Amino acid sequence: MIYMRDTVNHVDLQELKKILYYYPDLADTDTKIKNVGLCEALIKFTETFNPSKACEALHTQKTRQLFYQAETDFWMAMTVNVPTQQRTRDGQVYIEYLADDVQDHVYKSILKTSYLMFRLFNGTFQRILSKSGNSEMLKEKLSAFYKKYLPILKLSQADLLDVYQGIHFLPLDKYAFLKVQCFVNLLEANFSHIKYTAFLYNDQLVWSGLEQDNMQVLYMYLTLSLIPSFLETEIQGGSVMPSTKVGLGSHYG
Template structure:
């Protein structure tokens, strides 16, 4: 079994080399540096080293800058999100004992740190910041920019789960909930009625049990919003509901089942002001737009409303919106719940195949690799192999297939075609390539219902 080799985040910093070109003023180019316990000399030294590495590697690869640096003790990732702005994340690797090192396991553990996984996490750190604060270049005052970055990353870096990162961080996909035509039409009619009744709501997203059903937001923006919801908002709300249920109060349970704002005024009966409503920046479509972000929840449904940022929100507006939701949303939620209850979900056993499906066009993700509370070592190894196969896609072309057989009789298959990727991990002893191909075709048919490709 391959052991996770990351012990934590060594440092994280953002800098702009054009902010200072004079000797003795190097600190001015640093916009943010973590950890704060590193003195200024250490910060200047680390930033200067990265700047030198980037300039040096640009000499040999002018079309794209270096993306990572490997050492025995660290792994450093680089990302240039905007012109002249660089983000750097350094991972601290676990120390390898002399006994293990003597056996030659050092190289194996070093390979356990997959660049594509942590490069994706570094990029996600920028896109999440941009969602709430806009681009770096949009803030002209340098002190304001530094303050915005410090406020955001002070909390965000604490939420990173580096040792648990895997191939799903690379995809950052969206889990959709497929519905029958009639039920989906009810959702679409509800959204159309909502946006026509409230013209200040140009975009809406409709979720049910954390799965997306409808979105009027560009996929690239929805991808970031979905990651925020699935990692922060939905888990926090679930914890609140669980605590409410554990108190076994009928009034509390009734309040949780009724429609309410989980981002917005929490108590409209007592509210005198709307409070602080967050804003988000969307970059798809014709240009950048700044919008209020509000979420209304009823039972398993969550409706995300993107409200024009120049509109003055009032308590009366939210009361009117709440009344509309309570009157029109009930039947829609009921239909979705009824349809979902008829869908049979087969639980994964320990020997069941694990798969990941990802569509680059609509960012749809379907996965069973995390279906186990405590996945086996073989499954963990298979997920790492999937990440390795994914990193080879640029070299394999848009259509291809890779097959890997592990020492513990697991077969890991990666298939790509028409901007779709499908990865399977299954355990088959004494199986041939023909046997594995037949198993993959069966899995495509049962799980993807013909949306992928098959052998003729």
């Protein structure tokens, strides 16, 4: 769920208008409004104790709710069901909630990455809102992006690797690496519109002119979505048309 916070008391925004994106969309309107109201109330309440640090998580027996302030007045919230297993005690079967299997820092990292991935291809929420003058274009972009992005997430397999977002580098000898560097330099010299270049062999990075934070986000997109789709189609002997274009450049503020 992504929503825009109402920080000005005299502005009467309807609760439903605050919701920019909600998944699953099949949830009824009352549920959406109730969840947004609960999130906003919780964030405001925790601010009274520590205004400099926003609320990050809410633990209940059955769920874990994570919060991330993506931009000023823009919040993202994700609810994860705590896994369970049946146990027997004194001949009685009961459900045990495995709270230790849900680590806050892991899912908070996934939530943050989902924002960075959107920003890489679309720009910031505030910039889209400022350009359009209303929230409709932002809602459309959020819907178009996350309908494709969320299904590829494997939350059940989330672990510490999602926190550190490691990049696999391809070790090369000096001669091979210099050939790659010369190729990149020639490419950028002949095509002035290219601002940044990343050179990968399969899912291993050889060269990158991007800053590390941006490269980590792009690398995740390539290895989780684009490269697997090419490999699968190549094995089947067909052709693939990427559903998302990769644009490298400082196009967001």
